[in-house]
Amino acid sequence: MQKIFIDGVAPGAIIAEDVYGMDGVLLVKRGTMFREQYITRFREAGIQEIFIEPDGSLSPETVKKIHRSLNIQDVIHEKTRIHAQAQIKKTMMRFRSVSNGDIYKIGKIVENMIEQLLEQRDFVFALSQLRSVDDYTYQHSVNVGVLSMVIGIELGFKKSELKNLGMGAMLHDIGKIMVPESILKKPSKLTLEEFMEAKKHAQYGYDILSQTDMPEEAALIALYHHEKYNGTGYLEGLKGTEIPIFARIAAVADVYDAMSNDRVYQKKSSPDKVFREITHLGDLHFDAQVMEAFAKHISIYPTGTGVILNSGHRGIVLHQNKLYPESPKIRVFTPQHGNLKRMYFDVDLSLNTKWYIVDTFT
Numbered sequence: 001m002q003k004i005f006i007d008g009v010a011p012g013a014i015i016a017e018d019v020y021g022m023d024g025v026l027l028v029k030r031g032t033m034f035r036e037q038y039i040t041r042f043r044e045a046g047i048q049e050i051f052i053e054p055d056g057s058l059s060p061e062t063v064k065k066i067h068r069s070l071n072i073q074d075v076i077h078e079k080t081r082i083h084a085q086a087q088i089k090k091t092m093m094r095f096r097s098v099s100n101g102d103i104y105k106i107g108k109i110v111e112n113m114i115e116q117l118l119e120q121r122d123f124v125f126a127l128s129q130l131r132s133v134d135d136y137t138y139q140h141s142v143n144v145g146v147l148s149m150v151i152g153i154e155l156g157f158k159k160s161e162l163k164n165l166g167m168g169a170m171l172h173d174i175g176k177i178m179v180p181e182s183i184l185k186k187p188s189k190l191t192l193e194e195f196m197e198a199k200k201h202a203q204y205g206y207d208i209l210s211q212t213d214m215p216e217e218a219a220l221i222a223l224y225h226h227e228k229y230n231g232t233g234y235l236e237g238l239k240g241t242e243i244p245i246f247a248r249i250a251a252v253a254d255v256y257d258a259m260s261n262d263r264v265y266q267k268k269s270s271p272d273k274v275f276r277e278i279t280h281l282g283d284l285h286f287d288a289q290v291m292e293a294f295a296k297h298i299s300i301y302p303t304g305t306g307v308i309l310n311s312g313h314r315g316i317v318l319h320q321n322k323l324y325p326e327s328p329k330i331r332v333f334t335p336q337h338g339n340l341k342r343m344y345f346d347v348d349l350s351l352n353t354k355w356y357i358v359d360t361f362t
């Protein structure tokens, strides 16, 4: 149960407590559905706030159904994404080596992705919502590749540079094939020794890629993607522009995607929290210019995100407002009704100032 200013109550909300006027007359019984016309009636009776029932009607299954019905567009075609994941899986399953055939195939996939990205200049990157923990590594690899290329496009890179950036970013963690699984999948905190071993994946990755046709500037992403702008990263503790630009880009993409997902040892954060945290880390860990390019294409509330409003209502983000990223257009679901097809209305939060997002849900 939530107490809310009457201006902020959405039509369709269920009133949780009897509402009495100043003179003690019962105006509306609890359990009644709130209607627009009540606002004037309540205001005349001197009522500022009422209690409404929290909306518990959106189960994760329902949210998935809504996602499907919204037909949310990914920046990369689903077929290409699946193909890329399968290719990376194949590459990483090979025993401690990567063939030139693998590098060639990944190069072709990356070229295809670049064409798709260049077709839609004004996009906002949304992470795939439905992911499995099992395939985390491959999905993560593809996302880091795509997001790095998104940043690269914003920074004005040529196609040939984008290709090297995409390939290197997609294989940034290839060195993990040399690190024991018991360390990679350990659910608790690593011991110092284990951590030292895990860190080596950066060097291993570079060594593996250097023995293939992978261009040097792409292989360096594997080596330097854990360096931080202020010099507190590993392996070498490089600072600022000592870190190659491709690695500075992949570092932002890597941290962003990792934080946005469930991992073996950590639950994911909501998109708005990730965005805030990562921009907060901006000056210390990342290159400001890279961060700026990244922020232009990342939405705080990506399309499809479940949001909770100050009115207690739940909704799904439909469209971004480029000028007001914190106020997207959303579809609000009216509570306690099974028939979702009819029981919703759309609202543009940039035009409706009484409602704002207070939290997200999945």
Ligand SMILES: [Fe+2]
Pocket (backbone or CB within 6 Å): 172, 173, 201, 225, 226
């Ligand atoms: Fe890594």
